[in-house]
Amino acid sequence: MIKYTPMIEQYLLVKAEVPDAFLFFRLGDFYEMFFDDAILASKELEITLTGRDGGTQEKIPMCGIPYHAAENYIARLIEKGYKVAICEQVEKPEEAKGIVRREIVRIVTPGTLMEGKMLSDSVNNYIAAAIAHDDKYGFAVCDLSTGELHVTSVELSLELLLDEFTAFAPSEMLGAADLVEQVRANLLLTSKAVVFTQWDSVDEQFTRQHFAAEHIKPLDPACLYALTLLMNYLSATQKRMLSHITHIRQYESNQFMMMDSFTRRNLELVETVRERSKKGSLLWLLDESVTSMGGRMLRRWIEKPLMQVAQIDQRLEAVDCFYRQLIIRDDIRHHLQQIYDLERLTARISYGSANGRDLLALQLSLAAIPALRQICLDSDSNTLQQLAKRMDLCEDVLSWISAAIVDEPPVSIRDGGIIRDGYHEHLDQLKEADRNGKQWMAELERQEREKTGIKSLKIGYNRIFGYYIEITRSHLVNLPEGTYERKQTLANAERFVTPELKEKEALILEAQEKMVDIEQELFIKLREQIAQQISRLQQLAEIVAEVDVYQSLATVSAANRFKRPYLTDGYSFQVGQGRHPVVETVMKSGSFVANDTHLSEEDGIVLLITGPNMAGKSTYMRQVAIIAIMAQIGCFVPAEHANVSLIDRIFTRIGAADDLIAGQSTFMVEMMDIQVMTEKATKRSLVIIDELGRGTSTGEGMAIAQAVIEFMHDEIGCKTLVSTHFHELAHLEETLSSLRNYCMAVRESNQQVTFLRKLIPGAADTSYGIYCARIAGLPESIIQRSYTLLNGFIARESIAPYETQQVAAAAEPFVQLSLFAEADKPQADKAKKKLDPKTEQVIDELRNADIINMTPLQAMNLVYELKKKLAEK
Numbered sequence: 006m007i008k009y010t011p012m013i014e015q016y017l018l019v020k021a022e023v024p025d026a027f028l029f030f031r032l033g034d035f036y037e038m039f040f041d042d043a044i045l046a047s048k049e050l051e052i053t054l055t056g057r058d059g060g061t062q063e064k065i066p067m068c069g070i071p072y073h074a075a076e077n078y079i080a081r082l083i084e085k086g087y088k089v090a091i092c093e094q095v096e097k098p099e100e101a102k103g104i105v106r107r108e109i110v111r112i113v114t115p116g117t118l119m120e121g122k123m124l125s126d127s128v129n130n131y132i133a134a135a136i137a138h139d140d141k142y143g144f145a146v147c148d149l150s151t152g153e154l155h156v157t158s159v160e161l162s163l164e165l166l167l168d169e170f171t172a173f174a175p176s177e178m179l180g181a182a183d184l185v186e187q188v189r190a191n192l193l194l195t196s197k198a199v200v201f202t203q204w205d206s207v208d209e210q211f212t213r214q215h216f217a218a219e220h221i222k223p224l225d226p227a228c229l230y231a232l233t234l235l236m237n238y239l240s241a242t243q244k245r246m247l248s249h250i251t252h253i254r255q256y257e258s259n260q261f262m263m264m265d266s267f268t269r270r271n272l273e274l275v276e277t278v279r280e281r282s283k284k285g286s287l288l289w290l291l292d293e294s295v296t297s298m299g300g301r302m303l304r305r306w307i308e309k310p311l312m313q314v315a316q317i318d319q320r321l322e323a324v325d326c327f328y329r330q331l332i333i334r335d336d337i338r339h340h341l342q343q344i345y346d347l348e349r350l351t352a353r354i355s356y357g358s359a360n361g362r363d364l365l366a367l368q369l370s371l372a373a374i375p376a377l378r379q380i381c382l383d384s385d386s387n388t389l390q391q392l393a394k395r396m397d398l399c400e401d402v403l404s405w406i407s408a409a410i411v412d413e414p415p416v417s418i419r420d421g422g423i424i425r426d427g428y429h430e431h432l433d434q435l436k437e438a439d440r441n442g443k444q445w446m447a448e449l450e451r452q453e454r455e456k457t458g459i460k461s462l463k464i465g466y467n468r469i470f471g472y473y474i475e476i477t478r479s480h481l482v483n484l485p486e487g488t489y490e491r492k493q494t495l496a497n498a499e500r501f502v503t504p505e506l507k508e509k510e511a512l513i514l515e516a517q518e519k520m521v522d523i524e525q526e527l528f529i530k531l532r533e534q535i536a537q538q539i540s541r542l543q544q545l546a547e548i549v550a551e552v553d554v555y556q557s558l559a560t561v562s563a564a565n566r567f568k569r570p571y572l573t574d575g576y577s578f579q580v581g582q583g584r585h586p587v588v589e590t591v592m593k594s595g596s597f598v599a600n601d602t603h604l605s606e607e608d609g610i611v612l613l614i615t616g617p618n619m620a621g622k623s624t625y626m627r628q629v630a631i632i633a634i635m636a637q638i639g640c641f642v643p644a645e646h647a648n649v650s651l652i653d654r655i656f657t658r659i660g661a662a663d664d665l666i667a668g669q670s671t672f673m674v675e676m677m678d679i680q681v682m683t684e685k686a687t688k689r690s691l692v693i694i695d696e697l698g699r700g701t702s703t704g705e706g707m708a709i710a711q712a713v714i715e716f717m718h719d720e721i722g723c724k725t726l727v728s729t730h731f732h733e734l735a736h737l738e739e740t741l742s743s744l745r746n747y748c749m750a751v752r753e754s755n756q757q758v759t760f761l762r763k764l765i766p767g768a769a770d771t772s773y774g775i776y777c778a779r780i781a782g783l784p785e786s787i788i789q790r791s792y793t794l795l796n797g798f799i800a801r802e803s804i805a806p807y808e809t810q811q812v813a814a815a816a817e818p819f820v821q822l823s824l825f826a827e828a829d830k831p832q833a834d835k836a837k838k839k840l841d842p843k844t845e846q847v848i849d850e851l852r853n854a855d856i857i858n859m860t861p862l863q864a865m866n867l868v869y870e871l872k873k874k875l876a877e878k
């Protein structure tokens with residue numbers, strides 16, 4: 006057996022507790038890493054790998070970082086998805102018998118950050134836990150940096166669990182190995198990086214001790230298990246009381262509008278699909294919040310639109326008040342600016358990591374509350390008045406801090422100078438002694454200058470040598486013999502001490518040390534006293550955040566001419582002159598074309614939208630979904646008027662190739678999504694499918710598209726917007742009573758196509774795909790060849806089983822032929838002449854061709870063959 010030194014033995018024992026984390030092992034002023042940790046850390050952090058004798062023949066790999074720079078290195082490792090366990094010396098070396106005792110004091114993981122630059126102000130950092138129990142999944146999610154905690158349970162369906170998961174976008178997930186693996190495998194490739202931790206500790210003891218029994222009682226077993234998983238992990242990693250996690254928010258997933266991860270991504274609710282940036286998302290547009298808490302709350306609201314009309318109306322009423330009254334809005338914004346991040350401040354106070362500046366920030370924030378409260382009380386909004394009545398001014402906390410903490414406290418509580426004069430008698434005495442000591446030093450300096458006649462003589466202080474008398478080299482000759490004891494030699498000066506100086510120094514330093522100890526003690530006592538008030542402060546923080554969100558929504562609504570929507574529990578969804586708020590904002594002002602949306606029993610519930618590429622189909626369909634979401638979060642909407650029914654769930658299938666789940670084809674993903682739609686959509690859902698049926702052969706694609714539309718129409722009856730390139734599907738309007746054809750208007754002149762972006766009744770008869778290809782700059786030979794082939798298809802389709810003539814008739818605004826090359830016309834004319842037997846044979850072949858089951862390439866080859874036969878005649 007290998008025999009290591011006692012220190013390495015100790016290291017190995019501690020490391021065994023955290024096999025999946027880097028162990029930062031404190032040795033004096035350094036955190037050291039050993040063995041594989043050292044090899045990997047040296048690579049990841051680009052620090053030198055050395056070796057250390059550990060009792061074995063070969064040196065043990067080692068690398069280290071200075072303790073004062075640790076935060077930076079920890080952040081870099083966390084950012085790369087690692088965990089870091091901090092192991093400290095927990096007794097003083099002089100008190101230790103043998104080797105100093107060391108223990109892990111905290112494990113930092115991506116989901117449990119409390120501070121640092123990785124923690125974004127405007128985004129919650131969640132950690133989630135999930136567990137399968139009986140016929141449900143329990144799901145618990147917490148932001149340790151604010152103390153916010155939510156729990157729910159959903160049916161035992163992975164999709165539903167993923168929906169909850171993506172609504173919170175946690176940075177870490179805990180759970181049993183197989184469940185964690187399933188979630189990992191089903192996340193979109195482009196999702197935010199998540200660290201998955203296998204964790205299955207479900208001993209309820211800690212959770213039951215931590216929360217009051219009446220908070221635990223309403224939880225169903227699945228919720229309780231998920232909560233237990235989470236709390237056990239937090240307790241194991243944080244190694245301390247988690248007293249800022251006080252309030253369990255239990256919710257049912259059907260309290261909110263449901264959306265899957267694909268839909269959230271595609272509607273670009275909180276970040277864009279391509280750059281994954283906030284800029285360009287709905288959140289970016291709506292975020293005029295002043296406080297970080299408001300910013301985070303707004304994000305949560307966007308992720309979870311409401312499902313109760315009364316609750317939405319309450320929000321809209323407050324937004325309306327700020328919308329109408331610019332002066333009040335400005336006033337509110339001004340007072341909010343004085344308020345710091347109360348949620349994270351209170352969490353740090355209760356966690357024991359808040360410093361003097363944090364308490365000062367709390368004091369300044371609390372000082373701004375009365376004015377904020379008054380504005381809300383005086384407003385004509387019932388919602389704001391109710392919020393104001395619930396605002397606890399926490400005046401006691403404010404007075405405790407202002408009595409104790411100086412106006413400009415230092416960063417570290419070990420620096421001293423944090424407590425006000427007059428707060429503590431003994432401390433005041435020590436301060437006096439300290440001040441006297443300093444005065445005495447100044448007096449001594451004056452006396453020494455007089456005695457020696459050296460004007461440049463000075464008394465100084467440094468940490469290593471303490472107080473000293475400094476004399477420049479050129480004056481050394483003037484120094485009298487006797488009491489001066491040499492202490493330090495510099496390039497052009499000597500430093501001395503005298504017995505008198507030493508004696509006074511001892512007194513001053515003792516006073517200073519005691520002062521710092523007392524200050525620290527007083528500070529911690531105050532911090533603990535405030536921590537007792539944590540739930541009051543948290544409640545206040547939440548109310549302030551809510552007021553901030555209302556003013557943010559009102560500010561944006563006023564600036565962009567949004568109008569108040571009216572929500573109903575009914576079925577009809579009517580929007581007049583709707584706009585896509587983000588596309589409108591990023592475009593030149595005034596150039597966005599507004600479009601109506603009418604979805605009801607009378608107006609039709611399925612809109613089949615045809616039209617050229619680039620005409621604005623996807624933008625329009627997204628706009629409908631975004632308006633529904635904005636209305637249900639309680640925001641005004643980009644439209645002239647909106648009377649909309651609640652939407653319980655939005656499904657979108659708006660393709661983007663980079664959104665695939667690992668190992669799946671685009672078509673497969675589309676079919677899987679549609680399977681979920683058919684299973685989960687209700688009459689109150691909104692389904693949006695862009696280019697339904699693409700990705701397989703034309704015939705099959707069209708067949709699937711028709712079957713899906715029929716199913717949505719007949720079986721579910723949900724509001725459905727479908728865009729398609731298969732203009733042949735327009736005939737469905739005749740058989741499906743609630744389906745309406747729409748298309749995007751286009752103006753053609755001189756072989757030029759202008760997109761009018763206007764949604765009009767009727768169907769388009771072409772996609773102008775080849776025209777778009779020309780605009781994109783494809784070689785003219787390809788464009789001409791495409792038109793030739795297309796004409797072949799059209800000639801063939803004219804005798805195919807379904808009638809495209811009707812479709813063309815329905816679409817007056819389109820004049821397709823003007824786009825065809827002149828050279829193609831003779832061929833089209835020939836088909837109309839009296840036919841010879843050979844031609845008849847070609848037509849027979851065409852008639853019998855199984856187009857439905859052909860790929861476009863096979864179809865092209867067929868046309869080519871047939872043309873060749875005609876030419877041979």
Ligand SMILES: Nc1ncnc2c1ncn2[C@@H]1O[C@H](COP(=O)(O)OP(=O)(O)OP(=O)(O)O)[C@@H](O)[C@H]1O
Pocket residue numbers: 588596597598599616617618619620621622623624625762
């Ligand atoms: N209502 C509108 N007013 C003004 N511009 C618009 C409007 N709708 C869309 N656009 C502009 O047209 C461009 C194309 O829109 P969109 O992607 O929605 O077209 P599409 O019909 O879905 O095309 P494709 O079928 O190729 O995806 C957008 O980038 C946008 O800038």
